[in-house]
Amino acid sequence: MRKRYKKKFKKSFRFGDLIFLYLFFIFSLFFYLNLYYFTLPIILLFIFIPFYFYYYFIFITILFLLLFYFYYYFIIFLHDMTYIHVNPMDNKNGEIIVSIQSQVFDGFCGNNVGTFVLRRRGHIPKILNTVQYYSKYKHIGAEISNDTLKNIINEFCKDILFADNSSNTNNHTTTVITATSTTNTNQISFLTGYMKTYDCVDIVMNAIVELKKKKKIENIITNNENIEKIQNKEKEQVELLIENIINLNYFWICDPVMGDNGRVYVDSDVVKAYTKATTYADIITPNQFELELLSNTKINNEKDVIKSIDQLLNNGSKIIIVTSVRYSFDASNLYLYVGFYNNNKKLICFKFKIPRCDIDICGTGDLFTSLLLSFILKQKGNILKIISKVLNIMQVSN
Numbered sequence: 001m002r003k004r005y006k007k008k009f010k011k012s013f014r015f016g017d018l019i020f021l022y023l024f025f026i027f028s029l030f031f032y033l034n035l036y037y038f039t040l041p042i043i044l045l046f047i048f049i050p051f052y053f054y055y056y057f058i059f060i061t062i063l064f065l066l067l068f069y070f071y072y073y074f075i076i077f078l079h080d081m082t083y084i085h086v087n088p089m090d091n092k093n094g095e096i097i098v099s100i101q102s103q104v105f106d107g108f109c110g111n112n113v114g115t116f117v118l119r120r121r122g123h124i125p126k127i128l129n130t131v132q133y134y135s136k137y138k139h140i141g142a143e144i145s146n147d148t149l150k151n152i153i154n155e156f157c158k159d160i161l162f163a164d165n166s167s168n169t170n171n172h173t174t175t176v177i178t179a180t181s182t183t184n185t186n187q188i189s190f191l192t193g194y195m196k197t198y199d200c201v202d203i204v205m206n207a208i209v210e211l212k213k214k215k216k217i218e219n220i221i222t223n224n225e226n227i228e229k230i231q232n233k234e235k236e237q238v239e240l241l242i243e244n245i246i247n248l249n250y251f252w253i254c255d256p257v258m259g260d261n262g263r264v265y266v267d268s269d270v271v272k273a274y275t276k277a278t279t280y281a282d283i284i285t286p287n288q289f290e291l292e293l294l295s296n297t298k299i300n301n302e303k304d305v306i307k308s309i310d311q312l313l314n315n316g317s318k319i320i321i322v323t324s325v326r327y328s329f330d331a332s333n334l335y336l337y338v339g340f341y342n343n344n345k346k347l348i349c350f351k352f353k354i355p356r357c358d359i360d361i362c363g364t365g366d367l368f369t370s371l372l373l374s375f376i377l378k379q380k381g382n383i384l385k386i387i388s389k390v391l392n393i394m395q396v397s398n
């Protein structure tokens with residue numbers, strides 16, 4: 001009786017197909033609701049229990065569960081490959097990043113880009129907005145006053161020095177050290193971008209220099225003897241290590257944002273302030289126009305670029321990265337140059353060719369500097385590899 005009924009049932013309803021559709025529907029629903037966590041297989045198991053007396057359904061259920069598990073772990077694997085998983089509150093390495101840039105209401109530039117990128121890559125930057133404008137193109141809004149800027153920066157410096165002095169006593173309540181009580185306050189990096197006025201650049205620069213002095217940060221630890229012992233090929237590699245060029249425990253990436261393609265968007269005397277800053281900044285990232293302003297040289301060819309880089313390095317900066325140079329004889333590419341002195345004070349310069357998109361993209365410089373900072377901190381090592389990684393992310397297809 002039961003057999004006959006089963007046969008009839010199978011023929012008329014095509015029960016197997018219905019179950020397939022049912023399973024498909026349930027899975028789609030759960031995925032749509034983002035409920036693909038561990039509880040789901042158990043829920044599904046209970047849903048399918050009524051069908052268990054058909055071994056055919058048992059087989060399908062197990063198959064689906066297995067597929068689900070593979071799919072789930074595959075997603076996690078892909079996610080891990082793509083993003084760096086960091087708990088935003090987990091500042092165990094004690095790094096302190098200070099991002100001093102603009103803030104705009106509309107669009108992407110300055111801290112809107114920089115701090116987003118840094119946070120997305122697992123850093124916890126401290127953020128100071130130098131201006132609050134409507135957009136990159138409409139500088140309507142307000143600049144931070146000198147007093148406010150000084151107050152905030154001084155407070156930060158006080159906190160840092162206080163943390164140093166009281167590193168053995170854990171009864172402090174300063175904001176800087178809230179992340180962990182074992183914060184290494186030597187691991188500080190400054191990223192500066194858009195600053196509208198001479199005073200703003202000057203105040204920030206003086207604070208950084210003063211802090212460096214108070215914390216007795218030595219500039220660099222290059223050990224000539226060790227490098228001489230290494231064979232020639234390896235010697236070249238050692239020269240390229242960023243930790244041999246700048247002090248990674250404390251450095252300043254200064255993007256001298258002044259203008260682009262002949263258009264200036266800061267006060268005219270800001271160039272003087274940045275020229276002074278080239279003495280103290282560890283890494284300077286001008287575009288072609290900014291390099292021309294800083295070196296007072298018109299860039300027509302590669303020789304001009306190298307001469308200007310040499311001039312800025314001579315002032316005291318450790319690394320110059322000219323983020324984009326456009327030559328009249330090559331409209332389809334941009335060129336990025338990186339220059340620094342080796343131990344024998346010989347200028348080392350490399351260039352990267354970048355396929356140029358025929359659009360004016362907003363905030364590219366700010367994206368570049370924040371990625372650069374992140375890769376320096378996370379990856380260290382060969383400076384050319386660091387820049388390649390940054391450019392790989394920046395690369396856009398035409």
Ligand SMILES: Nc1ncnc2c1ncn2[C@@H]1O[C@H](COP(=O)(O)OP(=O)(O)O)[C@@H](O)[C@H]1O
Pocket residue numbers: 260286287288322323324334336354355356357358359360361363364365366368391394395396
């Ligand atoms: N038109 C473009 N085509 C391709 N890449 C670009 C373009 N504009 C900018 N970039 C990328 O952004 C980086 C920084 O851009 P740049 O224009 O030099 O910065 P800034 O915003 O400071 O002027 C370049 O090194 C390059 O990788």
Ligand SMILES: Cc1ncc(COP(=O)(O)O)c(C=O)c1O
Pocket residue numbers: 101102103104109110133135136137193194257259260265361362363364365366
């Ligand atoms: C307010 C403001 N205007 C203009 C610029 C220049 O933008 P870009 O670097 O894309 O030329 C910036 C960059 O930070 C900015 O913050």
